[in-house]
Amino acid sequence: MSAKILLVEDDPGLGFVIKDNLTHKQYDVTLCTDGEQAHRQFLDQSFDLCILDVMLPKKDGFSLAQSFRSKNQNIPILFVTAKGLIEDKIAGFESGGDDYIVKPFSMEELFYRIEVFLRRTSTQENEMSFSIGTYQFDGKNITLSHKNGIKTLTQKEAEVLKLLYNNKDRVLKREEILKSIWGDDDYFMGRSLDVFISKLRKYLKHDSSIQIVNYHGVGFRLEVG
Amino acid sequence: MSAKILLVEDDPGLGFVIKDNLTHKQYDVTLCTDGEQAHRQFLDQSFDLCILDVMLPKKDGFSLAQSFRSKNQNIPILFVTAKGLIEDKIAGFESGGDDYIVKPFSMEELFYRIEVFLRRTSTQENEMSFSIGTYQFDGKNITLSHKNGIKTLTQKEAEVLKLLYNNKDRVLKREEILKSIWGDDDYFMGRSLDVFISKLRKYLKHDSSIQIVNYHGVGFRLEVG
DNA sequence: AATAAGTGTTAACGACTTGTTAAACTTAAA
DNA sequence: TTTAAGTTTAACAAGTCGTTAACACTTATT
Numbered sequence: 447m448s449a450k451i452l453l454v455e456d457d458p459g460l461g462f463v464i465k466d467n468l469t470h471k472q473y474d475v476t477l478c479t480d481g482e483q484a485h486r487q488f489l490d491q492s493f494d495l496c497i498l499d500v501m502l503p504k505k506d507g508f509s510l511a512q513s514f515r516s517k518n519q520n521i522p523i524l525f526v527t528a529k530g531l532i533e534d535k536i537a538g539f540e541s542g543g544d545d546y547i548v549k550p551f552s553m554e555e556l557f558y559r560i561e562v563f564l565r566r567t568s569t570q571e572n573e574m575s576f577s578i579g580t581y582q583f584d585g586k587n588i589t590l591s592h593k594n595g596i597k598t599l600t601q602k603e604a605e606v607l608k609l610l611y612n613n614k615d616r617v618l619k620r621e622e623i624l625k626s627i628w629g630d631d632d633y634f635m636g637r638s639l640d641v642f643i644s645k646l647r648k649y650l651k652h653d654s655s656i657q658i659v660n661y662h663g664v665g666f667r668l669e670v671g
Numbered sequence: 672m673s674a675k676i677l678l679v680e681d682d683p684g685l686g687f688v689i690k691d692n693l694t695h696k697q698y699d700v701t702l703c704t705d706g707e708q709a710h711r712q713f714l715d716q717s718f719d720l721c722i723l724d725v726m727l728p729k730k731d732g733f734s735l736a737q738s739f740r741s742k743n744q745n746i747p748i749l750f751v752t753a754k755g756l757i758e759d760k761i762a763g764f765e766s767g768g769d770d771y772i773v774k775p776f777s778m779e780e781l782f783y784r785i786e787v788f789l790r791r792t793s794t795q796e797n798e799m800s801f802s803i804g805t806y807q808f809d810g811k812n813i814t815l816s817h818k819n820g821i822k823t824l825t826q827k828e829a830e831v832l833k834l835l836y837n838n839k840d841r842v843l844k845r846e847e848i849l850k851s852i853w854g855d856d857d858y859f860m861g862r863s864l865d866v867f868i869s870k871l872r873k874y875l876k877h878d879s880s881i882q883i884v885n886y887h888g889v890g891f892r893l894e895v896g
Numbered sequence: 897a898a899t900a901a902g903t904g905t906t907a908a909c910g911a912c913t914t915g916t917t918a919a920a921c922t923t924a925a926a
Numbered sequence: 927t928t929t930a931a932g933t934t935t936a937a938c939a940a941g942t943c944g945t946t947a948a949c950a951c952t953t954a955t956t
Contacts, residue, residue: 532777539783544791545770552757558764565850566769566791573841586841588886600943601888637903638945644905662902662953714924741923825932862914863934869916887913887942 449494449564450474454484454510455526456502464497464526467553473560481505488514493521495563497556498543500527500534508541515542522563526551576611579653579670583607592652599649602627606642610658610668619665674719674789675699679709679735680751681727689722689751692778698785706730713739717798718746720788722781723768725752725759733766740767742826744854747788751776801836804878804895808832817877824874827852831867835883835893844890 451473455461458479465475476491478484480503488496496514500507511523522545525538530548538546545559573585582591588604590597599607605627610618623639624631643658643666650656657669676698680686683704690700701718703709705728713721721739725732736748747770750763755773763771770784798810807816813829815822824832830852835843848864849856868883868891875881882894 532780535777535780536783539780539787544787552760555757555760555764558761559770562764562769563791565854566788587892588842588889598886602944634946637947640903641905641945643903647904660903738923827933859935862936865914866916866934868914872915885914 448472448474449560450476450491451560452476452478452484452487452493452496454478454481454497454502454507455499456480457499464553464556467556468560471557479503481507481510484510485513488517494567495522495524495560497524497526497560500525500529500538508537511538511541511543520567522567524556524559524563526556574608578611578614578650578668579656581650581653581656583611590649594652597649603642603645603649606639607646610646610666614668614670617661617665617667621665623665673697673699674785675701675716676785677701677703677709677712677718677721679703679706679722679727679732680724681705682724689778689781692781693785696782704728706732706735709735710738713742719792720747720749720785722749722751722785725750725754725763733762736763736766736768740854744852745792747792749781749784749788751781799833803836803875803893804881806875806878806881808836815874819877822874828867828870828874831864832871835871835891839893839895842886842890842892846890848890 451468453461453465453468453475455464455477456479461477461479465477468475476487476493478487482504484498484502485505496511498507498510502510507525507527511525514521514523523543524545524547525543526547526549527534527538528549535546544563547556547559575582575584575586577583580592583589583604584591585604585608588599588601590599590607606623609623609626620636620639621631624635628635628638643660647658650658655671659667659669661667676693678686678690678693678700680689680702681704686702686704690702693700701712701716703712707729709723709727710730721736723732723735727735732750732752736750739746739748748768749770749772750768751772751774752759752763753774760771769788772781772784800810801808805817808814808829809816810829810833813824813826815824815832831848834848834851845861845864846856849860853860853863868885872883875883880896884892884894886892
C-alpha cells in the first residue's frame, strides 16, 4: 500500500514537479498551495508524511508543523525551503520538524529522506474498536465478541465490517465498498462482496437490532437499534 | 539514561570539539579516529546512534555504515562530512545512512538532528529482561532459561521474541515485524520470519500456556496463559 | 404476468499463506 | 583458508480463505 503524503508548496511549478516525481515513485500525494488549505486537508484525512514549504500564504510552515505535531506525535514532517539560515533550521526543528532540506535540492535526495522516515515510522494503523448493539469488535485482535462467544474474523471480513460501521448512518454504494476494499469494481467482486455481507449477517444474527440492509441497485447500510 | 553515541572522525580537532559539545549535552560519546577501530567498538558495545565521517583511514564511512546496518537495522546512522556532492549523499543513504550533514554545520543543528532520531528509535528494547510463562528471558545475555536448561538465542531470535513480547496484547502485522527488525518487507524476508517463528515455538514448547498464534494473512500474536 | 436484473446463500475449487526441515549462502573468527 | 555460527532461500506439506459457480429468491420494469 502506498504512503499518503501531504505536500504543501505555494510555487505552483515546483509543487507540480515534486508531486509528479513522488507520484511516479508510487506515493499518493495531495498538493496544497496555502497553509489553511493544508490544515483542512490534515484534519480531514490521515497522512503518513508531510512535506512543507516554510513561506506560505495564510499560515506559514512552522505554525503548520506545530499544529500537525500537536495532533499527531508520530507523523514525519520534512521542511523543504529556500531559507537556509541556521536560525530558520532551528525554528524548523523547534516547531516539530524532522528534517530540513534547503532548496535547491535533488529529487533523489528527497526520496531517500522520505524513505528514511517512512521506514522509521511504525505502522500503527486502524486498530479501532467499537461496539455494535450487544457485539464488540476489537481491532487489535480482529475479533467480534458477544455473550455467546468470540469469533475471530478474517482480514477482509473485518475490513468490510469496519467500513460499514464507519458509515452506519448512510447507504454505502456497492462501488464505494469495492473500490475501498477490493481496489476495483467488476461483476465477480460484486458477488464476492455479497458473500461477505452474507457471512457478516450470520455473525451478527444474535442481535436482531443489527441489520445490514440492502438498498436494491445501490448498496448496503448497517443499521443498529 | 543518556544515549550512547559512537562518533567516528579522523580530524582530531573536530572530533574533540564535537565530542566535547555532545558530552555537555549529556550524551555518552565514544570517539574513534579510524574505521577499523570504530568497527571493533561497534561489535564490542551497543550504541544508540552513530555519527560517521565519510573519509576515514582504514575503512571508509560508507562501508562502515553498511556493516553496522547489517548488524542492526534500527540504529540511526548520521553522516557528517565535507563531501557535499549529491552522489556522495546518495551513496550515504544507499549504505544505510539516515541523515547526511555537510560541513561546516552548526552544533545546534547536529543536536536537533540527533534528537529527531533518538526520539524515533525505540530504546526500550535493548537489554530488557522479562518472564513468559515459566520461561525467563535475559536481555543482557540474550538467554532463554527454563527449569530444563538455558538456551542462548541469536540476536535476531531475541529481537523477534522481544518484539512479540512488547506487543503481546495485540496482533503484530507481518509488515510491522519485518519493517522493525529486517528494515524492509519482501517475500523472502517474510519466509525468513516464518523460520524464526518456527524456531521460537520450538524453544518455548515446554510451556504449553505460551502460544505464538498466527492470524492468517495478518501476522502473529504472542499469547501467554 | 412475464422478463430481466439484483441479491442471498452454500459449497467446492484453487490460489495463496504458513509450518517445517534442510540446504545454500554469508560473515566473522580461528 | 578453514571452520563455525547465523541467516536466507528452497522445497514440500498442510492449512486457510476468497472467488466463483450454481441455484433460489426478490425487486424492478415492461
